Amino acid sequence: MVLLDQTRLPGEVVEVRLAAWPQVVGAIRRMVVRGAPAIGVAGAMGVALAARQDAGSSSDDQRAEIRRAAAALRDARPTAANLAWAVDRLAGEAAAHPGPPEALAGALAGAARAVHADEVRRCEVMGAHAGALITRGARVMTHCNAGALATGGYGTALGAVRSAFAADPSLRVVVPETRPLLQGARLTAWELEREGIPYTLIADVTAAALMADGRVSHVVVGADRIARNGDVVNKIGTYAHALAAREHGVPFIVVAPTTTLDLTMPSAAEVPIEERAADEVRDLALFGRPATPEGAPVTNPAFDRTPARLVAAIVTEAGVHRPPYDRSLAAAVAAQEDPAT
């Protein structure tokens, strides 16, 4: 499989070719590929790759390898719901498939492609739903990157921006840089520039002041996991933006596929929050000079929890969901499982 190395953007556009599933685990961990829907797609492809690698072995050996790959891929990052969902879907297809190694490898490759195609379709549909919530002349703030890079195609939050901009070219975007890994500066600004959508880059801490000055009309973000009660787990910093948005009457909108909903979690309190390496905070240079005392002690949680009471709407491919979320999200999942309802 081939991935665009997101750690090298915006300076370099580099593709990496992954030939074996442990490389996929590494790429997910190092965030060569990142964004909840995109790592789901990568996880599915990793399982398919394991089946392909062992297509010449005995069926038992191949199936043992698929199980090993699935376990390692599922654990590569703990917070996003989509990764476990996609890996479990492929592992389930493998377990149910009666065929010999070569046939199983083909079936899983097809299943992984279907996961990818489904995510792209979901993003397009939810982008249109969410875009309709964005009023004319909007000043939309997003956080992190919930764009094409994060989703394998069109974007969740940035899909909504794209959809709204197509209808109203006076829309403008505010992009917080999103420390520590700067996905806003490195990826969202890069995507918006390529699309010709006007934006302003800010230090993350500037968001609340802009809201106080009336310079943000909507906050639109993606999510890594959404609990049954509507609590949202997303990139660290989302919660502070949600508090400021409530203070200034700015609607706070979350856009994510139903694969990000985790109805087994009663609230965000139960969702594990990944702690990442201290060097993500420390290894920074400003004007070419190192910015931090060497070896400074660091706390670096990658995500935070935004309580449902701060969320104006959750948008999935099933539509726009409003509080009380325990009811509306359950209905969204049911609708996806049985499209006739």
Add this chain to the structure above:
Amino acid sequence: MVLLDQTRLPGEVVEVRLAAWPQVVGAIRRMVVRGAPAIGVAGAMGVALAARQDAGSSSDDQRAEIRRAAAALRDARPTAANLAWAVDRLAGEAAAHPGPPEALAGALAGAARAVHADEVRRCEVMGAHAGALITRGARVMTHCNAGALATGGYGTALGAVRSAFAADPSLRVVVPETRPLLQGARLTAWELEREGIPYTLIADVTAAALMADGRVSHVVVGADRIARNGDVVNKIGTYAHALAAREHGVPFIVVAPTTTLDLTMPSAAEVPIEERAADEVRDLALFGRPATPEGAPVTNPAFDRTPARLVAAIVTEAGVHRPPYDRSLAAAVAAQEDPAT
């Protein structure tokens, strides 16, 4: 005059020698010296330097040069109250002084030294007042650098931390890096390390999550200007921390000398907010790689406004002031002007 170049820390400890007042204007603008009380001291020394440079000229020429220097120094940065206060104090002493050039130069040198000594004394007194508000086992979060570097000696917010740590070595400090110029990572972490006070460095956006987890017990910050009603203008990012602190019942304490109070400002809305260069946001490298598309459009206000209703206490050298601030701050200023009251 000799300054420690704060733009080079923590990598290099470099002193710069300023021989003429326009260099002092440049040093304040480029933030070689920064922090509201410290730029007040530098401004006073700049006026004294102008008098010294022209001590061999006619009295009229010297006094014209002092006025030019005072005007330029007062305008070097617009937001902090202390700079205008200190420059006006020196300019007032010059206007009232009857003597010839050499005597005037000597008098202003003495007055500048007095401004410095007064700021150090104020910090020590207010550090003790504020330190007493910090309970045992505290987890104190500060923002930016309101330490020795910012104040010419002891620190305002960090003076309170220092004072509280002396009484309770179980105190710990949370240090947000403070984008864009990273005064938390570059200066506060460096000061705490030298003092042996344990701290944890975080990306700014992590603050609200730590408060939600009960890992911050007090927020203690300095200020650049405080309006008559108790609104606080301080480093960009302070406002978001204040919103999160209120949400989680964490007391938000502001420590600043009475020279930071500006009773001529009814509220923070009237205080000018400095917009700084885009490159402060853009010229950043993560893991040695440039983090931002070249030429990305940027908004970079250096300060934000925290409304008085979010502030639990304002501490000056006159004591601990509580709401309603219009009364308590006016009393603090009156007490300083007439120490007998």
